[in-house]
Amino acid sequence: MHNRIRHNRIKHRIIIVIFFTLFGIIELAYPQRAQADPVVHVASDKQGAPQAEPVAQADKQVFEAEQLLHRRSAEFNREIIKLTDNAYTAVGYGVSAISMVIGPNGYFLIDAGIDPAETKEALDEFAKLTDKPLRALLITHGHFDHFAGAQAILAAHPNIDIWAMENFGHENKFFTDAGLTIQGKRGALQSGFLLPREKRINNGIAKTYYPPKATEAWRNRTIPHPTKTINAPTRVVIAGLTVEMMPSPGETYDTMSIWLPQKSVLFAGDNFYKSWPNLYPIRGAAYRDVKLWIDALDALLAKRANVLVGGHTRPIIGRRKVQQILSDYRRGVASVFEQTIAGMNKGLTVDELVATVRLPSDLADKDFLRPYYGHPEWAVRSIYSGYLGWFDGNPTNLFPLSAKERAAEIASMLGGEAQLFAQLRLAQSQNKHQWTAELADMILALQPKNKQAMRAKADAYDKLGRALLTATGRNFYFSTAQQLRKQIGE
Numbered sequence: 299m300h301n302r303i304r305h306n307r308i309k310h311r312i313i314i315v316i317f318f319t320l321f322g323i324i325e326l327a328y329p330q331r332a333q334a335d336p337v338v339h340v341a342s343d344k345q346g347a348p349q350a351e352p353v354a355q356a357d358k359q360v361f362e363a364e365q366l367l368h369r370r371s372a373e374f375n376r377e378i379i380k381l382t383d384n385a386y387t388a389v390g391y392g393v394s395a396i397s398m399v400i401g402p403n404g405y406f407l408i409d410a411g412i413d414p415a416e417t418k419e420a421l422d423e424f425a426k427l428t429d430k431p432l433r434a435l436l437i438t439h440g441h442f443d444h445f446a447g448a449q450a451i452l453a454a455h456p457n458i459d460i461w462a463m464e465n466f467g468h469e470n471k472f473f474t475d476a477g478l479t480i481q482g483k484r485g486a487l488q489s490g491f492l493l494p495r496e497k498r499i500n501n502g503i504a505k506t507y508y509p510p511k512a513t514e515a516w517r518n519r520t521i522p523h524p525t526k527t528i529n530a531p532t533r534v535v536i537a538g539l540t541v542e543m544m545p546s547p548g549e550t551y552d553t554m555s556i557w558l559p560q561k562s563v564l565f566a567g568d569n570f571y572k573s574w575p576n577l578y579p580i581r582g583a584a585y586r587d588v589k590l591w592i593d594a595l596d597a598l599l600a601k602r603a604n605v606l607v608g609g610h611t612r613p614i615i616g617r618r619k620v621q622q623i624l625s626d627y628r629r630g631v632a633s634v635f636e637q638t639i640a641g642m643n644k645g646l647t648v649d650e651l652v653a654t655v656r657l658p659s660d661l662a663d664k665d666f667l668r669p670y671y672g673h674p675e676w677a678v679r680s681i682y683s684g685y686l687g688w689f690d691g692n693p694t695n696l697f698p699l700s701a702k703e704r705a706a707e708i709a710s711m712l713g714g715e716a717q718l719f720a721q722l723r724l725a726q727s728q729n730k731h732q733w734t735a736e737l738a739d740m741i742l743a744l745q746p747k748n749k750q751a752m753r754a755k756a757d758a759y760d761k762l763g764r765a766l767l768t769a770t771g772r773n774f775y776f777s778t779a780q781q782l783r784k785q786i787g788e
Contacts, residue, residue, distance in 0.1 A: 359765035369500040373611045374505035381605045391420035393504035394443045398424045401537030404433040410448035417447030433537045434459040438469040438567030439553040448522040462524040470550040484581040492772035502670035502769030503571045503610035549590035568609035576672035578680035585684035588635045595628040630661045639682045647690045648682040669768045705740035736757040750784045756782040
């Protein structure tokens, strides 16, 4: 009997060793999941490089992320930028670019900004440049940060033409037709609308902004009604100037790019801005067709523009510079897409793809491809689910255990729920913030109101957020941590 008990104890210890050895292997295979995400360099670390101590490495990531974000704030300084003769872009008036183009018999605007008050201030500055009448407003796509300011424009100019795609408002309609409302709350988390100002540096591609109602920002917006629409490449004359409008599905299915051949100025909407693009927004959205996005970038490149105005950040001026940046941007997006599709064809799971897909080494440190707003890992996951859906091909995952069932099995294997708490404290002491959050999730699956686990999860989120460059991810971490602390009365 004594030998049987001793044998069972040894067997139990061996199981525990195997379990944590496996988790150690996972951490080695996915180091960015065990610690905070890599920040500045999208490419993987050089193999064989000495690894810093966890605390020192985390501090370095925090320093690099926050230093880059502070430096990036200069992109959003208020300025009316001259693009070429009689063409201007207002930057820093709200969160998106508002542009004015003056023609022989009037002027027109491209995009309306997010905030009526700030849009009016931009209009006041534009009024100093011409006394000609406003003829039209052209809206590149149906995201509220590009049209909500139209209220100020239409109040002063109610009879102007409004040009947009025929399917303008596609994304909003997609949500509302399904009766979906959660995007409002998730959008507030992604955008940092619930955070105090001291927790925000900027939004990666825009300055810090707070809407009147945080959770309403991504839904229930008054959408301006276009008076003229397109569904194919269209050439018209507005204010005496030739204007080409082209359907350009990418960030949205209702995006149109705008080309002014007489001025060699190209307006890309949100298909371009100086950041890794938001191929997947963590607030949630239908699949953004990356292949169509690449096609749209090809069409932009074909114009060989002297000036490129993105939906956010400052414009790019100079044909050589425009072509080089657009070409690199297109190559970066295409590379991630092609690597993901190739890996899918080999049967790799989405987690395996995330661990291996990387930007080409010569693009990894380009500032306009750094993950200030979107993130390559999220893009990989979105491409996978966009083409194959949620199932990864492993039958084990057809009907997986619930989070509660899995946590109970692991706790039992460890010798009881107390061992989960012991591992939680160990992970915290080792600065394994991702593992801390995952252990906290296991405990909360078993004890949903456990304050120790909620506090540990909030602390982990704060640390993961500070070490992350991607502003949307930072906001989501910080906002959720804030909500957890509120639940436990802190």
